[in-house]
Amino acid sequence: EVQLVESGGGLVQPGGSLRLSCAASGFTFSSYWMSWVRQAPGKGLEWVANIKQDGSEKYYVDSVKGRFTISRDNAKNSLYLQMNSLRAEDTAVYYCASSGWYPHDAFDIWGQGTMVTVSS
Amino acid sequence: QSVLTQPPSVSGAPGQRVTISCTGSSSNIGAGYDVHWYQQLPGTAPKLLIYGNSNRPSGVPDRFSGSKSGTSASLAITGLQAEDEADYYCQSYDSSLSAPCVFGTGTKVTVL
Numbered sequence: 001e002v003q004l005v006e007s008g009g010g011l012v013q014p015g016g017s018l019r020l021s022c023a024a025s026g027f028t029f030s031s032y033w034m035s036w037v038r039q040a041p042g043k044g045l046e047w048v049a050n051i052k053q054d055g056s057e058k059y060y061v062d063s064v065k066g067r068f069t070i071s072r073d074n075a076k077n078s079l080y081l082q083m084n085s086l087r088a089e090d091t092a093v094y095y096c097a098s099s100g101w102y103p104h105d106a107f108d109i110w111g112q113g114t115m116v117t118v119s120s
Numbered sequence: 121q122s123v124l125t126q127p128p129s130v131s132g133a134p135g136q137r138v139t140i141s142c143t144g145s146s147s148n149i150g151a152g153y154d155v156h157w158y159q160q161l162p163g164t165a166p167k168l169l170i171y172g173n174s175n176r177p178s179g180v181p182d183r184f185s186g187s188k189s190g191t192s193a194s195l196a197i198t199g200l201q202a203e204d205e206a207d208y209y210c211q212s213y214d215s216s217l218s219a220p221c222v223f224g225t226g227t228k229v230t231v232l
Contacts, residue, residue, distance in 0.1 A: 035221065037166075044122070045158075045166065045209050047221040061219040095165055103220065104213035106156035106171035113165055 002026035002109055004096050009114030016086050016118070022079040022096030022111055030074035033099045035107065036081050038092035038116075048094070049081065050103055059103070063089075086118045123148060123217070124210055124224035131230040132200045140227045142193040142210030148222060150191035153213040157186055157195045160207045169208070170195060197229070205231045 008020040020036070035050040049060045049070040058070050069082040079096050093115050097107035125143045132138040142155060149155055157170035168177055170186035173193065183204075185196045193212075197204055210224035 044226040045223040106168055108168045110165040
């Protein structure tokens with residue numbers, strides 16, 4: 001079964017850190033661009049970051065640049081998001097998604113999401 | 121602030137046809153980048169509905185169709201059903217941004 005499973009979410013204080021993980025199975029993880037997409041409570045979808053198949057290219061939305069780092073381990077079929085200096089506005093459900101051979105391909109596989117709450 | 125604009129809501133009776141617009145610009149849809157559409161049922165992850173402007177993944181009913189023209193795209197739902205009540209998002213790529221992947225503002229479809 002083709003699947004993405006996120007983990008690592010939780011409650012963290014402003015200024016704190018959290019590392020999200022996404023485990024892939026059922027498809028050739030190393031062949032595809034991967035992204036993190038978030039959704040604040042009651043709001044729309046926001047693309048956060050993506051990473052090329054070999055990890056050589058990474059892109060971020062402006063609001064997380066310098067604070068978040070996307071990475072992947074193809075040997076472990078896993079995607080990560082290191083989140084530092086967290087702010088209240090980072091509170092959201094974080095989804096990992098696969099987007100195919102090219103960065104502009106559609107997100108055809110989504111995880112179930114993991115909730116991150118930034119609050120004191 | 122999203123660069124792809126959708127109407128906040130559309131509604132229709134069962135069996136009717138509704139359309140959702142996605143308006144972009146010359147740096148995204150108008151530059152030739154594909155538009156993709158997602159359906160998000162309440163409390164669930166988004167699901168790919170249309171890719172490459174007008175293509176349906178396996179398992180998506182042919183009641184759903186997509187089109188693109190100029191700097192805009194549209195999603196049409198014909199024969200509206202109760203289970204179609206959800207949020208819908210368009211998505212594309214923008215060459216003018218350092219963060220190239222962009223989603224639309226989202227549209228809530230209500231079945232009357």
